[in-house]
Amino acid sequence: MSQKDFLLSLLQRVSGTNQLSLFEGFPRNGTHAANSIPFTFVDLFSGIGGFRLGFERAGGRCLASVEWDRYAQRTYKEWFGEVPLGDIRKIRPADLPDHDVMLAGFPCQPFSIAGVSKKKSLGRAHGFKDLTQGTLFYSLASIAEIKRPPILVLENVRNLLSHDKGRTWEVIQKTLQDLDYVVFHKIIDGADYVPQHRERVFIVCFDHHVFGDRPQFGFPKPPDRKPPKFQSLLEREPDSKYTLSNHLWDYLQEYARTHKEKGNGFGFGLADLEGQTRTLSARYYKDGSEILIPQSGKRNPRRLTPREAARLMGFDDSLPIVVSDTQAYRQFGNAVIPLVAEAVAHEVVKTIAWQVSRSGNGCLIKTAKEK
Numbered sequence: 213m214s215q216k217d218f219l220l221s222l223l224q225r226v227s228g229t230n231q232l233s234l235f236e237g238f239p240r241n242g243t244h245a246a247n248s249i250p251f252t253f254v255d256l257f258s259g260i261g262g263f264r265l266g267f268e269r270a271g272g273r274c275l276a277s278v279e280w281d282r283y284a285q286r287t288y289k290e291w292f293g294e295v296p297l298g299d300i301r302k303i304r305p306a307d308l309p310d311h312d313v314m315l316a317g318f319p320c321q322p323f324s325i326a327g328v329s330k331k332k333s334l335g336r337a338h339g340f341k342d343l344t345q346g347t348l349f350y351s352l353a354s355i356a357e358i359k360r361p362p363i364l365v366l367e368n369v370r371n372l373l374s375h376d377k378g379r380t381w382e383v384i385q386k387t388l389q390d391l392d393y394v395v396f397h398k399i400i401d402g403a404d405y406v407p408q409h410r411e412r413v414f415i416v417c418f419d420h421h422v423f424g425d426r427p428q429f430g431f432p433k434p435p436d437r438k439p440p441k442f443q444s445l446l447e448r449e450p451d452s453k454y455t456l457s458n459h460l461w462d463y464l465q466e467y468a469r470t471h472k473e474k475g476n477g478f479g480f481g482l483a484d485l486e487g488q489t490r491t492l493s494a495r496y497y498k499d500g501s502e503i504l505i506p507q508s509g510k511r512n513p514r515r516l517t518p519r520e521a522a523r524l525m526g527f528d529d530s531l532p533i534v535v536s537d538t539q540a541y542r543q544f545g546n547a548v549i550p551l552v553a554e555a556v557a558h559e560v561v562k563t564i565a566w567q568v569s570r571s572g573n574g575c576l577i578k579t580a581k582e583k
């Protein structure tokens with residue numbers, strides 16, 4: 213069989229692996245899907261590695277991770293056996309290893325864009341150079357500019373697209389295009405994978421010098437199977453410390469009442485045990501009000517336990533929780549749902565296979581550098 217035929221058959225096999233098995237056979241460190249094309253990646257703003265788990269599952273091998281929060285580093289060390297590098301702004305891009313895919317769930321930090329409107333009024337194009345140095349997106353873009361990974365996969369909150377009347381997204385997209393990437397983006401709701409409404413924008417970029425102007429790429433279709441019911445994720449006998457005190461429960465009800473009267477705000481969210489929850493946020497540790505669990509009898513509702521928060525994000529029970537409750541809620545509330553990352557990764561792999569088969573060149577990085 214010629215190399216091209218082999219790769220085409222590989223592509224067909226990869227195309228057939230769309231079916232996701234929810235929570236079963238969940239990605240664990242070092243286990244790779246059998247029918248995948250090997251590729252390498254770096255995990256920037258790694259948090260606890262939700263992105264990494266999904267991309268490993270699709271056949272990727274992580275070469276470096278970057279995360280400065282020491283509690284997230286602790287979890288990452290426990291799960292992956294390595295401590296991520298610290299502040300991304302202090303990392304010299306050239307010190308990172310060459311990689312095929314850059315993953316970055318960059319923080320939804322308010323963007324400071326230097327003088328875009330002034331330059332716009334002067335009729336000048338804006339982009340990379342308009343980003344204030346020190347902006348985390350600037351760090352990410354600088355790494356892309358110097359390392360030239362053939363593929364970037366970025367993730368952020370849905371509001372990134374509407375922030376500052378769309379100007380932030382305009383600059384980000386323009387920046388990536390100025391760096392010669394073809395940009396795809398889509399809002400994906402995690403509710404297709406786990407019982408949680410969680411909309412995130414995924415931005416997938418292909419180096420136009422490697423993949424051409426029209427890379428063959430599409431975002432994943434929702435899996436056929438429905439996610440498990442929220443109820444099925446709950447612990448049988450959660451500690452009573454997760455039940456709201458009368459004081460907090462009274463406060464939340466009063467808060468909801470006054471805000472309803474004023475016609476704004478949603479107040480607390482009592483979860484539908486048969487359905488899906490609201491979005492788990494990084495501030496869940498404060499009062500847990502966005503996802504409260506009704507309890508039988510006269511008991512006040514309770515908040516999620518950290519293990520339930522992990523499950524709501526699709527993290528497997530075999531992954532130990534090694535930080536305090538507060539840090540655990542923050543980490544899970546910040547994370548990428550690994551099942552969503554995995555679904556995106558399988559589509560990225562198809563594009564790699566498409567590129568490899570049409571170019572007959574098995575090494576994406578080399579191709580990028582030869583341009």
Ligand SMILES: C[S@@+](CC[C@H](N)C(=O)[O-])C[C@H]1O[C@@H](n2cnc3c(N)ncnc32)[C@H](O)[C@@H]1O
Nearest residue numbers: 257258259260261262263280299300317547548
């Ligand atoms: C939205 S979270 C990413 C979560 C991650 N993708 C996951 O699946 O767990 C953003 C992360 O960026 C980290 N971060 C923020 N500023 C940073 C910096 N200057 N250097 C490195 N990491 C940073 C935060 O600590 C946070 O964990």
